[in-house]
Amino acid sequence: MKPAAFEYIAPKTVEEVIDLLAAHEDEAKILAGGQSLMPIMNFRLGRPGMLIDINGLAGLDYIKQQDDYLLIGGLTRERTVEQSSLVQDLCPLLSKAITFVGHTAIRNRGTIGGSLVHADPSGEIPTVFCALNGLVKAVGPEGERWIDPEEFFLTFLTTSLEPTELLVEVKLPILPAGAGWSFMELSRRAGDFAIIGVATVLFMNDDGTCREARIALGGVAPTPFRAEEAEEALAGQMLDEQLIAKAGELAGEAADAEDDYHASAEYRQEMARVMVIRSLGEALARTGKGN
Amino acid sequence: MQLNGKYEFNGTQQQVWDLFTNPDSLAKAMPGCQELKETEPGKYDALMKIGIAAVKGTYTGKFEIGDPDPPNRYQLIGEGSGSPGFVKGVTDIELTASNDKTIVTYQGEVQVGGLIAGVGQRMISGIAKMMLGQFFKKMKKELKASGPAGS
């Protein structure tokens, strides 16, 4: 099928975009990479009356370090993030995860901002965003604000971004030296949507105990989320096989999946448990403090 | 897909029955319901605008209250179709008194077909559950708003 007709406008400034969103909020949709929106429109599952093409906006495509943070412009292509040595150095978790986003042609157009706003519950970038507890900057008629993952992801494909707001930047904390990280994904074929996506981060104490654990899961709930009970089980503890297995169990129990064509709820729950165990093991090995 | 669950309502069984067979309450509670018109006793035509994020569609639907056994149970038979696809289902709705509250249990089989079922497969069940949750939440609000004066 082909998209239904729409009005098309390609503004040059963020201010123009906000004005357009404010004037047409009921029918306008932002077109960034288009790798999620175009399929929806090609199938006529969505028929926005107006497309605001933001690909011509200058100044939203950047990757830079600011103190302890990595700042990435909302319009930065996933492929640019993938190939960036700065991201490789400062946020290897994102570098790894982004290689699982579709295929090269998809990543050549898809943007990091678009991926977060699209909020696919199995999205790799949203899952990593949760694990790192990053922030996104939204600009609207009232000005700008920062939103954290818990506030940002509401449910399937839905964020707390107002219809009059544009996501302009992603801010990710740089992991300290000695922190462990891991990203793993279960899918039937390379490049498929994740059946389960797991992003883990371990912050360690000098004595080898775990100071704080982050376990983010994608694909097992209406949004990516942190398995908090599993994280708490690890905090302050020495991470041995038994404890990691316990964390895996708790993470699996936190899954809130449904049966679907690709996997049953039980399978997702069980695989969440297994993948979390593996991911924690990999993250621990990266801390250099594994037993 | 199978849909089932239960919700507790702060009302007598009769009050909850009246709520669940009142087209105005149903229209207010059903997510995206623009119109609900009774065409024959117990049969309704509906116009619903349902969507999530960019995926929005207009569905015309038909609902029927089948096998009513007031105030205990009935079968809700429904079907809707729109350009994104179609939905067809039969749900058994049962009311049981519990102290001075009423428990509404639903058990149903829903078929979703068309484009939305193919492309949106991995989210359909979850979204359906979510919409049911919204429906029941709104029904509870309706009951509260109607006050203790329901007969």
Place this chain on the structure above:
Amino acid sequence: MAQRQRIRLKVNGVSYEREVEPRKLLVDFLREDLELLGTHVGCEHGVCGACTIMLNGKSVRSCLMLAVQADGAELTTIEGLADGAKLHPVQEAFRDNHGLQCGYCTPGMLITSLEFLRENPDPTRDEAKKAISGVLCRCTGYKQVTDSVMAAAEAMKKE
């Protein structure tokens, strides 16, 4: 119907100027407006890869772009790989290694392989398999396609 827009772009080195409806997909523009039938329409949602072309040197799904978005861009489609009658080494490798049967996915396979080999001129077989995993083939079972990519790598190294 929304206002038609004028776009100017280069495809395979040739400049074009046309008027299009905003909703016209780039793949349909190439096929219908420019009569470049080599790029194929498969799934219309970005997963089959048959519509893959190069836009400003990078592979993209032309079914997920609007023609109006290609204004000012330089495109390479499958028609742009050969140099007159002389096939590109990638094309020769696919021919010599039975990397195609019906040919429907082939434009996508070739463009994808070309981009891949430019970045990774000495790939392992596993890397080649991963590289083509974004283009779906119903005929070959992928072995011959992978053989073709590996052969193309060899041939291109010699250039």
